Amino acid sequence: MAKVKTQYVCQNCGYISPRYLGRCPNCNEWNTLVEETVAPKAASLSAPSLRRNGIHDNKPEPIDKVAFHRENRFKTSMEELNRVLGGGVVPGSLILIGGDPGIGKSTLMLQVSGQLSKAGKILYVSGEESASQIKMRATRLGVNGDQLYVYPETDMDVIKSTISELKPDAVVIDSVQTMQIPELQSATGSVAQIREVTADLMNIAKGQGITVFVVGHVTKGGAIAGPKILEHMVDTVLYFEGDLHHSYRILRTVKKSFWVD
Known part of the structure; x- marks a missing residue:
């Protein structure tokens, strides 16, 4: 053994x-x-075997011959959000939204989901609230629509299967600290779990062209909880800040790796 x-x-x-x-x-x-x-580590196939099976069949090519298509961005009614995202939501991007617990990240993402559902199918995955709790907040915010799907789940294997079946245009993960990969022995919210969950979400965003919003909590020191590599893996890092005793909030960009229109 x-x-x-x-x-x-x-x-x-x-x-x-x-x-x-x-x-x-x-x-x-x-x-x-x-x-x-x-x-x-699982045994991996050799490069020739992968190519014979149609996997990793990309080849190097001159940059002058690389096809380039400018993506049409999803616009929301929140001009400030469009501005920090460089002009709107880019399809296939992985966006991390961090902030203190209770600052309003879930409320913001539910509002954004409601607006994006007018142009496509949205899957809102919550590991912190039940469907009835999300519905209660959505009613208060006036968020509705038959293209917005609410899904309380934390198992990444089940979530990936659901995404493949539903084929949404955008996915919201609230929050990354509550998601888990059953095969890993580490506890939910640990460095290993957050790293692998984010890697799965990145593959979904880039491989299927689905926009993925990831909600992340911050530590007492003001940094997003989890390994620093989490911020390096995503396309954009947004911080949602503000005083809990005041109505105003600030959404600022920390990292942005796609072009600005």
């Missing part, structure tokens, strides 16, 4: 250590290293 291997991963920055350390040597935070089981 193969020996089970473990490693210690910092829940703040993603640093990996073969043994437990009280203080992370990378970010200098205390008591952030958590033990995780290392899953054995």
Whole structure:
């Protein structure tokens, strides 16, 4: 029987250590290293085998011959949101929206979903609220439409299957910290889970051309919870900020990797 291997991963920055350390040597935070089981790597096919099966059959080509098509953006009635996204929502983009718990990220995304559902099919996946709770908030906000689908689920395998069947134009994941991949031994919300969940969402966005909004909470220090690589994997990082005791909120862009119209 193969020996089970473990490693210690910092829940703040993603640093990996073969043994437990009280203080992370990378970010200098205390008591952030958590033990995780290392899953054995599955046997992979060789490059020739992949090409014979029609997988990874892309070939290098001169940049002058690469076909370029400017995507039509989805416009919302929120001009401020369109502005921080460079002129609208880009199809096939992966957008991370971070903010403190209770700041209004779910409310904002439900409003955006309602507006986008007028132009296409939207799947709102929630790991924090039931369908009736989402419906209650949607009624208060005046959000409706038969093209907006509400789906309370946290299992990424089930979510991916549902996306393949429903074929939505956009997906909202609320929030990434509640999603999990059953095959991983790590706890929900751990660095390993967030990293792999985001990788799956990126494959959905780029492989199927589906716009994916990912809601993420922030830590006490103001950084988005999870590994820093989470922010590097997405196309755009938006921060939703404001005082809980005032009505005004600020939505600012931290990272934007697509063109501005």
